[in-house]
Amino acid sequence: MRAERVIRPTPTLTAVKTTVEELDDNKVKLSIEIEAAEFEIEVAKAFKKIGRDVNLPGFRKGKVPRKVLEARFGSGMARGQALEDSIPDYFLTAIGDQEIDMISPPEYDITSGIEEGDLVFDAVVVVRPSVDISGYDSITVEIPAPAPTDEEIQERIDSFLGQFGELASVERAAADDDTVTMDIATTHDGEEVEGLTASEYSYKVGSGGLVAELDDNLRGASIGDKLEFDAEHPDPDEDGKLSFVIEIKDIQEQVLPELTDKVVADATDFATADEWRADLVDQMTNGKAAQSNNLWREKAAESLGALVDDEPPTTLIDTEVRNQVEDMARRLQQMGIGFEQYMQMTGTSVDDMFEQMREPATASVKVDQALRALATAEGLNATDDDLDNEFNELVEGTGMTLEDLKAQISTKNQLMLMKADISKRKAVDWLLERVQVVDEDGNTIDKDALELAAQPPEDDQEDDHDHASDTEEE
DSSP: OOOEEEEOOOOSSSOOEEEEEEOSTTEEEEEEEEOHHHHHHHHHHHHHHHHTTOOOTTSOTTOOOHHHHHHHHOSHHHHHHHHHHHHHHHHHHHHHHHTOOBOSOOEEEEEEOSSSSSEEEEEEEEBOOOOOOOOGGGOEEEOOOSSOOHHHHHHHHHHHHGGGOEEEEOSSOOOTTOEEEEEEEEEETTEEOTTSOEEEEEEETTSOSSOHHHHHHHTTOOTTOEEEEEEEOSSTTOOSEEEEEEEEEEEEEEEOOOOOHHHHHHHSSOSSHHHHHHHHHHHHHHHHHHHHHHHHHHHHHHHHHTTOOSOOOHHHHHHHHHHHHHHHHHHHHHTTOOHHHHHHHHTOOHHHHHHHHHHHHHHHHHHHHHHHHHHHHTTOOOOHHHHHHHHHHHHTTTOOOHHHHHHHHHHTTOHHHHHHHHHHHHHHHHHHHHOEEEOTTOOBOOHHHHHHHHSOOTTGGGOOSOOHHHHHHO
C-alpha cells in the first residue's frame, strides 16, 4: 500500500516543495522541487567557486567575471557544481520540514533541471520503523537482595584478619587456600624449564598462579604424594606440553586470630571490634545498594527491549555496532591503550570485535525502539518548555547567544533528534516510576529507599577513620 501527501513547503535552509511517497520495505521517496530562480542563487555561488581556481590572461586569480567564465566554459560546469553542492542541503531541508526519521543515506535521482529550469529530484531513504509493544506498564524485575549476606560479611572479616594469620601444618588432603610446600620439576620437550623447577616451593592451592592443571592435581593430594601430569603451555606461541613431576612435602592452612578489640585498635582508628564491624557492614550495605540501584534500572531497560518482537533493521544494528566500537576505542585511549594494541593483546581481529558487539548492539537498538514506542503510546512528546530548558542547558559555556544556538541547531537539522531524545528520557522516567522490583524470594524492594541507601554519607569526605577497606590496602 502506498500513500501520497503534498506538504506546504516550510523554509529551513532554503524554500523547497516536497511530496512524500511511502514505499515498501520501510522506505519513503521524497520528490523535491526548487524553483529556477531559487536554484540560480546556487549557480551563482558555483561560478564564484570555479572562478577562484581559474587562471585566465588579463584577470587576477579569483577575479574572473561570471560572463567571461560562461563564455569560456559554458553554463554546464557551474550548474553541475551547483547540483553537487546544493542537493544535499535541499534534501536536509526537506526531511527536516517533513520530520522524516531516516536511518540510511539517500539515493538521489535528478528528474528535471540538469541543464535549465526548475530543479526536481527524488531521494529514497530507509526510515526508522515504528514498533508496537504491550506489557510495558507491568514489568517486574528481579535482583539479588540489596544487603550483604552473613557469608559475605564474614569473608570480608576473614580478609582483614588474614593480615595477621599464621600458617599451621595439617594432616589432611590439600584444599583451596591451603599452602602446599613441594618439590617441583618441569620439562618441555625433555628440557628443564627454568623458574618451574625448584625444591621446597610454596604454592597456594586454587590461586591459578601457574597452570590450571596444577591446582586440579593438588586438590585432594596428601603429604608424600608424588604427582605426574602434563599441562598446556601457558605461552600460546609455544608448541607442545609441559610435563610436571611434583612431590608434596607439607600442607598448611591459615589460622586466623579472633576479631578482638586489640586487633582492631592496633590496625585501625576504631577502638572496638564492634565499631569496626558496624562500619564494615555500613560500607558493604551502601555498596550493595549502589550496585542494586544500577542493576534494577539496567534490567528494566532490558525487559522493555525484550518486548520488541521484530528484528531491528540491519542498518540500525550496524550503526550501533560502530558506535560501541568507537566508544570502546575512546575509553581505551583514555587508559593509554591504542585500539590496535588492544587487538594484539587480546588476539582479536576487527571483524571478531564487530561480531562480538553485534548481540549487545541489537539489544541496545531494541531498547531504543521500545522507548520510542512507549513515548508515542503515552503521549510523552517534547513540549516547547522542554525544548527551552534543553536549549538553556546547551547554551551554557558555549559563548553563544540562545538565539544563535537555536538557529544553528535548526540549520543543522538537529531539532528532530533533540525532540526524540527528550521523549525517550521522559519514557525512561515513566518506566522507572512504574516498574516493580523484587528479590529472589519475590519480596518487594523499595526503589526510593534503595536510591537513598546508595547515596554516600555527606561526611564521607571528612571521615578520618581507617575503614575496613582501607586496612586491606595497607
